[in-house]
Amino acid sequence: MTFTTTKKLVILSAAAAILAAACSSGNATTAPAGSAAAGTAAPAESAAAASCSGHTISLGGLATLEGPFAVPGQDSFRGIEQALNTFATRADKKGWWLGDCEITLTKEGSDATPAVALEKAKKLIEQDNVDILIGPLSGDEGLAIKDYAKTVPDKTFVNGSSAAQDTTFRDPAPNFFRFSTDGAQWQAGLGSYAYKTKNYHNVVTVAEDYSFPYTQVGGFMYEFCAAGGHVIQKNWVPLGTKDYSSVVSNIPTSGVDAIYVALGGSDAINFFTQYAQAGGKAKFIGGSITVDQTVLGTTGAFQDQLVGTITASPTSDTANEPAWNEYVKAYHEQFPDGLPYPGLFALSYYNETVGVLKGLAAVNGDLSNGQQAFMQALAKVAFDGPTGHIALDQNRQAIGPNYVSEIQKGADGKLAAVVISKADNVNQTLGLPADSPYLAQPVSRDFPSCP
């Protein structure tokens, strides 16, 4: 009896200890000891030089750590930390600093659904009391966070890598900023290249059924339809689809020049495999996350078919520009366990965080008066990122560079994306006038349309 009572007491107190530990919020991450030294390439305009003192600046990071985007989510946090390591370190102190104000980072992970992203954002803003939220990762999450941002006008929301068009294009939130380009901008140059150079005139699309692929397909079609091309069929599949047999059999066997595929990760591998097994012969056009290293590195019957696939993205592994090479080198130094190349998720979060640090430096860390001065400064921030110049438009949406690439087989027999062209200063309408019929409606399953 005594023994069991004691045992119960031990268990109860252990449970209480777990709960107490769980409740002690605000355990914000600060920079690990080693990383302060790792920011070797800190330029002269380091945020640490600003004259701020007397308070802590608290950043909240929100990315996807469960579900289909868990690996990109981890890379996203590397992007935030790399920006802080590069621009917010001091030689004399550990941690991240803006002048004498310490910068803390509190991380939260969602599962790519808007409901969870919203709860995590509320936790960061309301419970952890962060000043600036950086995130989220995925398109629908971004739309939900934008709506939430409107109800918290005295906090600043900076996008992560979410790329749905209407996060900023229609009904924007005045305190939501996006230093990354959207999914339509990520397709800039692809539609014209497909029509004019590749002579693809009739295209079928296969894409996942949510806001980000809508934006990607829309961005491709803005140029492709305007050039005179026809999208004769659109296939939408749920995220995580494994069986594409009905889609494959639905694609016409003749009269199709190419298939536009906007699927991510394992979805893309499954589709390419099943299409090749079914004997399909059409050429491919890839969305921005379709033919990345996970797909190119997979061995399969579809490998040879991928040669000649054209794709467009705001980042290119093989860009070979000085700023990009320096960025990749720092990434590898700071994160030895990182990916072979920082992906577009890491780059997006990196650019967002750099934007935040430059905005903070411009007002010397002044977040008083409902962050009004900071938000005004943030809207004017422009800088040269690893891939090129980034500035914000009147909706606080980035205008930035974009690459068109083609998959080619290297001398070593491996597939790689080779840059064909680069466009700088791509705006959110891809150069279309504001009254263009292509912009009359939000991108969706059925719009734009040019059958």
Place this chain on the structure above:
Amino acid sequence: MSGTAAAAGGKAARRWGLPLAGIALLILYPLVLPLLFNANQARYWTLSIGSQSLILGIVALSLIFMSGYGGMVSLAQAALAGFAAYMVALMNLLPSTTATGGTIGLGLPSIPSAVIALVLATLAGALVGAIASRSSGIYFLMLTLAIAVGFFYVVLQNYQFLGGHIGFAGIVGPTGQPRQNPIAFYYLCLVVAGLAYVGLRYLVRTQLGLTFQGIRDNPRRMRALGYRVSLHRVAIFAIGGFVAGLSGVLGVWYRGNISPGVVDLSRTIDVLIIAVVGGLGYPIGAFVGAVAFLILDIFASSVTLFGFSFDERFNTLIGLAFVVIVIVAPHGLTGLVDRGWRAARRRFSSVGAPVAAAAADVPVENPMDAIAAPPIDPIDQRDPDSMGISR
């Protein structure tokens, strides 16, 4: 004479002391928060922790009712809650035409929308029951899971009437936007949760409730006695659908929108986790489990143990915590507290009134019995004389 009265008073205090303290705590909770936190945090604890615990607790309560009194662990409860939420959206939203040409929205006020949604959720529950209640064991689990996953894919891919991947937004409850009036919304949730709890506790003592328990314990004998077992099981599902529907209605008012993510597989499993962690044998366990689940879910990423931060590995911590809970408390957290409370009471009684102690000495529940026998309500078992039930 006076001694008897004092003893009775003492017994009443022991019996009602904990519940009354709990009720007082729940009522005072949002009023005390502003004294402890700043305004943002008080709102967060009122809504995201307080109201959300009650909303999740109600749907877990429906599962605990069905498993505890009907012997049926249904995995379709999250889907039924989501069904009610979709119905609220369709009733409440202003008429409009979707991109694919369907006409949706009736533009009803929030309360009539909720009433219609609850009626439909009850019918949907009965329908699920009609399909699933003739099976049992693993087949029953598979059937209810299939219905839940099927419902998820229907709402995910139906763009004509159910909004597809995006769902519906702009649904407002009778208390307005929860964020603008968090305390009113909290009390709305508290009243609904309280009514659902008291209603179910009352129901299981009525003749109908006793029939349910008879069917749970020995369906063959009940059939021989002339009861229509399948019909009663369908009734249990309908009641379960109604209670899950209450959670769905409050949930859609809480979020202001509804999308397929709210009825996906993780949410289905969450309901089961909440019920198991809280204690499948205890109706109140639904709410205990919901609080524990939410606190863990929300704060796991803020935990640093031995210099290792769980901010990117919060799921590991959540999983470990649930494993520990299930191992040290096989009857859930409520079972743990209940046993501690009973042990303390026995000790207290044996010091104060040895005679009463002997009378109140309920045989200690043997864990093996609980495994071998169908689940029984430990609360009923604890105090059989006060229920008028003779086992």
